[in-house]
Amino acid sequence: MAFSTAGRTGPLADINVTPLVDVMLVLLIIFIVTAPIVTRPIPLQLKQPTDRPLVQPEPPPPIALRLDASNQLSWNGTPIAMAELLPRMQEQASVHAGNLPELRIATDEGAEYEGLVKILAAAEAAGMQRVAFER
Incomplete structure (x- = not known):
């Protein structure tokens, strides 16, 4: 390939884009070839539509626990011992299986942290799923 300076003196300042075009075409071919290999179908099990309406049972009344200073x-305003908490929660969990009541926990500012930890441990052991904290 001959380059003509056509009356210019000094070096050529034009950029040779031929190697750039060659590299870009090679990259384009590589991406075109590898793109179908990368895509794989993901199997999904979607719910099928039904004509019957969903019946949601009414939630049971919430359980209000309060730990004072x-x-x-x-338990709902009735004093209980900490040892009675887990059996009562388990009883409520078995009575309302599948539709557990909300557990609302309130503490006074002077209450010990250890008492709250025992309440939360009992709730976890009983399988309570809905826990709310109140003031």
Whole structure:
């Protein structure tokens, strides 16, 4: 390939784009070849539409637990011992299986953290799924 300076003196300042075009074409061919290999179908099991309406049972009344400053625990306003908490929660979980009541926990500012930890541990052991914290 001959280059003509056509009366110019000094070096040529034009950029030779031929190697750039060659590299870009090679990359384009590589991407065209590898793109179908990368895509794979993902199997999904989607729910099928039904004509019957969904029946959602009404949720049971929430359980209000309160821990006061003297670390006395109350269940819906009735004082109970900390040892009675887990059996009562398990009883509620078995009575309302599949539709567990919401557990609303409130503590006084002077309550010990250990009491709250025991309440949360009992809720987890009983399988309570809906827990709310109140003031």
